[in-house]
Amino acid sequence: MNDWDTIGLRGSGSTSVAVKDVFLLNERIALLSKTLQEDYASTHLRDEQLYRLALVPFLVTKLVFPALGMAKAALELFLEKAPHRSIPFTSYEKQDEAAITHLQVAEASAKIDATELMLRRSVKELEASAAGSTRMTVEQRTRVWRNAGAASRLI
Secondary structure, three states: OOOHHHHOOHHHOOOOOOOOOOOOOHHHOOOHHHHHOOOOOOOOOOOOHHHHOOHHHHHHHHOOHHHHHHHHHHHHHHHHHHHHOOOOOOOOOOHHHOHHHHHHHHHHHHHHHHHHHHHHHHHHHHHHHHHOOOOOOHHHHHHHHHHHHHHHHHO
């Protein structure tokens, strides 16, 4: 079922699947409790850095990127249109001439930049952990989750 468009993730290629009365072998099931501990049954590609990323912190970070892209596109579109739009019920014939527009654009672009910096820091921590084959510390995981939440709110 292609239902991810409702949260702006149509481009992720993700879809929900539901099945009934299907038998699965235990080795085909990834328990959340083991996933959170990075205890994976598979050894395939374990030597590849990409496959050593802490899964849950990686996923929460990954989900913020589409929103960041949308925010950048929205600001770009606004800046493109502002010189050609007036501000109703004011004397401004061009939106980009108003001081309030400058303040709002500055705030929006600062939030977008802050979001990108937080996400870059999270990615750096994820990659460093995977490159060193070390498990992320609780502090690192907490920071990645915090960054994803704060970035989402900023956007």
